[in-house]
Amino acid sequence: MIEHDFTYQIQEILQSHFGNNASTVLKESELLEYLNIKTKSATRGSKSRGSFANHYAIYVLVEDYIKGEFDKNNDYENYEGARYSDLLSRQRELPFGSKLQNHALNHRMNQEFKKYFPTCEYIPILRNSETNRYWINENLLKISVAGAAHNIAYAVIEIIDAYIDIKTDSFHQFIASCEKIQQLQSEDPNKAQEFITSLIQPNMDARIFEIVSFAILKEYYADQVIYWGWTLDSIQKASLILHKTGRTNANDGGIDFVMHPLGRFFQVTETTDVRKHFLDIDKVQRFPVTFVIKSSESIDVITNKISAQAKKSYGVAKIVRRYMECIEEIINVQILLNHFNKVVENNRLQNVIEEIVLQSKVEFNYYQE
DNA sequence: AGCGGTGGGTGGATACCACA
DNA sequence: TGTGGTATCCACCCACCGCT
Numbered sequence: 001m002i003e004h005d006f007t008y009q010i011q012e013i014l015q016s017h018f019g020n021n022a023s024t025v026l027k028e029s030e031l032l033e034y035l036n037i038k039t040k041s042a043t044r045g046s047k048s049r050g051s052f053a054n055h056y057a058i059y060v061l062v063e064d065y066i067k068g069e070f071d072k073n074n075d076y077e078n079y080e081g082a083r084y085s086d087l088l089s090r091q092r093e094l095p096f097g098s099k100l101q102n103h104a105l106n107h108r109m110n111q112e113f114k115k116y117f118p119t120c121e122y123i124p125i126l127r128n129s130e131t132n133r134y135w136i137n138e139n140l141l142k143i144s145v146a147g148a149a150h151n152i153a154y155a156v157i158e159i160i161d162a163y164i165d166i167k168t169d170s171f172h173q174f175i176a177s178c179e180k181i182q183q184l185q186s187e188d189p190n191k192a193q194e195f196i197t198s199l200i201q202p203n204m205d206a207r208i209f210e211i212v213s214f215a216i217l218k219e220y221y222a223d224q225v226i227y228w229g230w231t232l233d234s235i236q237k238a239s240l241i242l243h244k245t246g247r248t249n250a251n252d253g254g255i256d257f258v259m260h261p262l263g264r265f266f267q268v269t270e271t272t273d274v275r276k277h278f279l280d281i282d283k284v285q286r287f288p289v290t291f292v293i294k295s296s297e298s299i300d301v302i303t304n305k306i307s308a309q310a311k312k313s314y315g316v317a318k319i320v321r322r323y324m325e326c327i328e329e330i331i332n333v334q335i336l337l338n339h340f341n342k343v344v345e346n347n348r349l350q351n352v353i354e355e356i357v358l359q360s361k362v363e364f365n366y367y368q369e
Numbered sequence: 370a371g372c373g374g375t376g377g378g379t380g381g382a383t384a385c386c387a388c389a
Numbered sequence: 390t391g392t393g394g395t396a397t398c399c400a401c402c403c404a405c406c407g408c409t
Contacts, residue, residue, distance in 0.1 A: 051379070084394060099380070106395060108378085132394065 006039040009162050017155045021145045029152060030117045031058070031124065031140040032159075037116060039163045052164075054112060056091045057104035057125060059160045061136035062153050063090070070138070071151040081133025095168050105134065178357045182350070192349055193340075199356075200294075200336050208360070210268040213292045213336060214257060215355035217266070218242040219348045220339040221259065228261060242266070244359070256292075264328065268292045288328040296333045303330065 010032065014022035026032050038055060061082060070076035084105065091100045105125060113124050126135040143150045181192045199212045221240035229235035241260045257266035267289050293302060306327065311320050331339075343352060 053379075088394095101380070101382095102395065103380080112378085129395090 002037065002040070004036075004040050006163065006166070007036055009166075010036055010039070010159055013155055013158045013162065017152075017158075018145075018150055021148075021150065024145045025143050025150055025152065025155075028143045028145065029140070030113075030120050030122075031156065032152060034113055034116060034124075035156065035159055035163075039159075052094070052096055052167075053091075053100050053104040054109045055160050055163065056094055056097055056100065057087075057109045058136065058156065059094070060087045060090045061125065061134060062141070062156050065136055065138075065141070066153050066157070071141070071153045076135070076138050079135065081128060081131065081135050084132050084134060087134060095164055178353060178360070182353045182357070189344070189349065192353065193344055196340060196349075196352065196356075197337060200333055200340075209294050210256060210292075211359040212356055213268055213331075214242065214244055214359065215352045216336055216340045216343060217257070217292070217331075218355060219343045219351050222348075223342075223346060226262070265289045266292060269294070288326050290329040290331065291327060292331045292336070294333065299330050299332060299335075302332060303327075 011022060011026065014026055014032070018025050026036075035055070035058075038051065064082040064087070065071065065076065068076070068079060070079065084102075087105060088100070088102065091097045091105075105127075110123050110125050113120070122137045122139045124137050124140055126137055127133065141151055141153050141156070143152060181195045184191055196212065196216075199208060200216075218241075221242050224240045225237050226240065227235050227237055238261055240262060243258050243260060244256070256268050258264070259266070265287060269291060295302060297305075303324075307320065307324055340352070343349065
């Protein structure tokens with residue numbers, strides 16, 4: 001059995017339920033081992049995926065099992081089963097579960113379980129396709145150790161709860177502090193400013209950095225206007241609007257922000273290695289991009305670094321020049337801070353914070369009633 | 370060690386089907 | 390014809406793996 005950081009917590013929970021038998025219970029139970037495998041990412045930081053769907057499929061069924069007190073009354077075999085709609089809506093009430101679909105309950109949980117335990121004779125989720133009712137396989141909940149029967153239903157719930165707690169804790173804290181700052185900002189704008197400043201430091205999580213960059217730049221550009229039109233007498237005034245083109249993590253090779261109506265492209269990166277954005281620059285003409293780089297180095301240093309990489313990759317001066325011409329602007333942490341200060345001067349701090357809270361909730365599927 | 374390719378996992382969208 | 394339940398398609402992330 002694999003052991004990782006969260007395994008220790010699983011063992012602790014089992015100990016509180018089964019005392020000395022805890023380790024045997026864990027060894028004997030495929031379901032617990034499955035949870036152990038699936039909780040590997042618990043302590044891997046906010047960047048790794050939650051993968052809550054299969055956890056929640058087990059969770060809602062076991063919860064239903066406990067609600068019927070089947071761990072005590074021994075009558076599960078006569079139970080009519082749980083309704084699909086109830087299970088699904090319960091899943092969606094759980095943290096980060098608001099977008100879950102039928103996948104886990106219908107197929108994927110069983111499929112994945114079988115992948116890990118090909119010889120296990122039990123299928124975890126049972127269903128009757130005539131009545132559309134669902135059950136957890138009770139055989140997987142009852143573990144017998146030296147002739148004594150142990151029911152792991154409550155332990156399973158506790159383990160998944162603990163997993164949810166770990167996975168969401170830092171995020172909850174983040175949203176909470178945003179909301180606190182939001183209330184606080186009229187009384188103590190300095191505090192709010194300090195907080196935002198801390199969010200765009202180089203050691204910040206990439207997704208948070210992208211969200212905060214977006215919020216600042218959006219407000220910053222909103223103050224700028226251009227005049228444009230199809231004919232001279234139809235020229236109109238427009239403020240620059242920055243759009244986010246998708247979720248941070250659903251954007252492989254895509255562009256992070258687009259500016260209307262100028263059509264500027266913005267790309268947020270963690271490092272000065274921008275080669276991947278200009279991969280075939282020697283063959284194709286590339287669209288100019290503004291890079292928001294999570295670095296406190298000066299623009300000169302960053303530019304030199306990028307230029308050095310380009311030289312190393314292409315060698316030919318002409319292509320290097322074209323490469324550098326495709327970088328419309330570089331925005332580092334300092335420039336972001338300057339822009340931010342300007343936004344604050346214009347009394348738009350509130351908007352920035354609101355945008356951060358909104359975008360974070362979207363990014364992490366977090367909804368609070 | 371760093372890379373590029375690959376395939377499984379995940380979530381969103383939608384097609385399909387049964388039934389009222 | 391709307392609703393609930395299920396299956397499938399698709400895009401994208403990411404872990405993994407073999408190559409250099």
